[in-house]
Amino acid sequence: MGAYINFDLLDTAMLCGIDIKRNTLFAEEVEARCPYCCDRRYRMYLSRLTNMFYCHNCGSGGNAVTLYADFNPRGLRLNNYESFKALLNEPSVKRYDLPQITEKPEPPIRALEERSEIYSEFLGLLRLEKEHLANLLKRGLDSAKIEGNMYKSFPTDKAERQWICDILSSRFDLHGMPGFYRADRRWKAVGQKSGILIPVRNKDGLIQGLQIRFDTPPVKQVTNAFGDKTEKKDGRFRWFSTAGRGFPDGTGITSYIHVTGDVTSDTLYLTEGGLKADVASHLSGGRLFIGLTGVQNVRYLKEVVTSLHPKRIVECVDMDIRTNPQVQKAQSKIQAICTPLCEEYKRFFWPADQKGVDDYLLFRKLKKEHEKKIKEENKNV
Template identity: 30%
Template sequence: MSSLSQDFPFGIMDVVELLHLRIRRRQADSVYTDCPFCGDRRGKMNVNFVKNVWRCNYCGEHGGMLNLYAGVNHTTNSEAYREICDALQAGDTSWGFGGTENTDVSAGVPARESHAGSQPAGGIPQSERAGIQEIHQTYSLLLEMLSLNPAHRAHLRSEKRGLTDEQIDSLGFKSTPPFFLCRSLTERLMKQGCKVEGVPGFYLHEGGYWTVKFSSRAAGILIPAVGVDGLIRGMQILLDVPFKDKDDPPEKAGTKYIWLSSSAKNMGTTSGSPVHFIGNPFARTIYVTEGILKADIAYMLLNRTFVAVAGANNLAQLGPMFKLLAQNGTELVIEAHDMDKYSNEMIAKGSSKIYLLARQHGMECRRLTWNPNYKGIDDWQLALRREKQQKEGDEQNEQKDRVFFCREGTGQPERIPDFPHRRWKFRIYQLSFDAGRETIPFAFKGIRDLHRAGYEQPPAAVYELVWDSELLCPDGWKDTEILEQISVHFGKRVPEDCKGHPLASSDVVELDDGAGRRYFYIDGRIFEPVRFSPFLAKPMRG
């Protein structure tokens, strides 16, 4: 598309203006906008105005400027061409014909007379990327010059991250330096023989000296991205304060991670979103997840080899990594993306691409599923470690000892309570993910997400029965007390003969005290009464 579009009387930024796409960030040769296809509002769609192409790093959609316009307006490419020309000639956009021809040089936006595919007039000149060894040397010495402040170390040692001091030091995490040290750090690197030109993050200041792009707004923890060869390819920053747009709703999480990059600076270089590797380069089994820090923590907890991508659909560099690992003897790839791969179509799409890439290189691929109460593989493993460390005999266990669960199908508890008690029947229904249904919008989510998906009540047809049993509990207990004990008993693990997963949001529990059946939708620790038609649900698997 980029070669043919050189003859077009417009560029892709004209299309961006016509579609009113919101620009979130500007680079030397591209901008990041909100994606009109998946609706993501974090600026994940890259629009390259030199090549006249676009790609959303969240949903994976991509193409040229005509199918960008055509896709949004549900028309053909030929109709898109005509409509764009008509709009520009009518002066409907300040970017194209009939508007200003001035160039926003500071933003790196090409002038109107600049043709696609050429160096944009007034664009920001970029350095050619340095060699792998040069990048590694510069980053390694930079990290040696930096320290990890107590607050960042405390965060990494917290229950949320679960790392030890020795692990933190071995992984090379450091705190970003203050802005006033950027020039002196760069000069020290250059004096030690390091190359900074072409290393992501470094750029030539308008004052004529080289410096590195750190700032108070982007302060946080530096996380190295390492290749199979052990060389640092890039660095991410876990931000102290996530980036949020002023128009974003309060509940929306901001951007937590950014790459150390200088692509919007004079003689700067893009990070390139490298793939991260940690573990044994000759491992027969590797795990693939999203997020460098997540992979590092999971490696420390599981002692398994991990590959980390920067986004679920940001897999451009995963193919070369798989090719090398296959040559090294890797036979099995385990996809370990977060559990929202069951509710988010974009993440599910990225997971499917991992299967295809693995097969292309002769490797088998499997999906890893865990307790859906925990989003990431690191969260799950940290929870298992905490559970293992918990002492027996706490108040929760003392309360649980007053409830006696029967083995499935027997109706017989392990022992009969020595207090006045009552027998209850209960069933657990969970979402069924068969071959034709990869995602369900409200999977492992609360009642509001069920309603947002268009359901007033949980649709029994997409559920299956996974447990059918009884319990004995003190006489006079209410539904909520019974449900709490079921949640405690099935919330962390399930019996060996259970076909389901630990109890989680979106599950439905049926209670039957002999006088009638009642149904409850699990929403975290809340049990929402709902209507449910059990005869529509799939029967229990044998």
């Protein structure tokens, strides 16, 4: 059995200048600001146990070699082999020679067509609970759209969830499928909290991955500067993903972009969130929307926009976050990527009482309906 070299993740992170939360520095799980999504809430976890990292905001994960490949202090874009060679010459990074058996590589993510087929089958086994249907209707979707888009409720009953995983795994091999992992020789789905599963599709309608919108945002235990434990709300949306050693045979996911509406349109609207994009597209009569899963998650933006080749791009980021400097930075990045890919790029503004573009479109629709009703009532008088 061969040995291989493992580089210390924390040493590497320090060398790369990753912003680490000081009071977690000696914890088993060190919290850091994720350089992939520029997350401000230190949601990237660097594990001293597994020597791997994972970001709970954008789903990026990896080890010292991948981190150094992307964020080495010289700012070079390295492949993993180059990164490995360069790390051998970094005296500040500790090395461990480990027997190969200690780390089983994560299975690669399955091809898009296979993922789409398996996720569709998975969603087909689930139901949509009444309160989730009500939530989606309230946003402005109609039942046909809700059914067509295949939103489903995440099963919270353990036995039911296992039963569904048993059926699914009897039909498909679930290796390389984010969201699933294996324990006691059985496939399981990650998560227990109730929420709506939202398919994140590509321009051909294939399901790239699933996001969960939790009914109540999960709460995370955090330690403040005085060493007191407090609770903090985490994001409402999360990828259905099983990265890292906590999930045997699991697979992580990257920040795919959701595409919805008329893909032949020459105007493309850009917003944040798959569900928001679906709602906004529906309320605007099927306009072409793309939804980033987080304003900073632009990894596939160039590829997606290029494949849709729009003439105009209209950015519709939530009004209430536009004053946030991190968001402004992300907006500039989006603009820098999009501008060379279209003839006209602009930002769409609406009254700040409506947070998202979906809220604004719904407000406008309801207002129109209300005005029409009043007019008809006056006619009948």
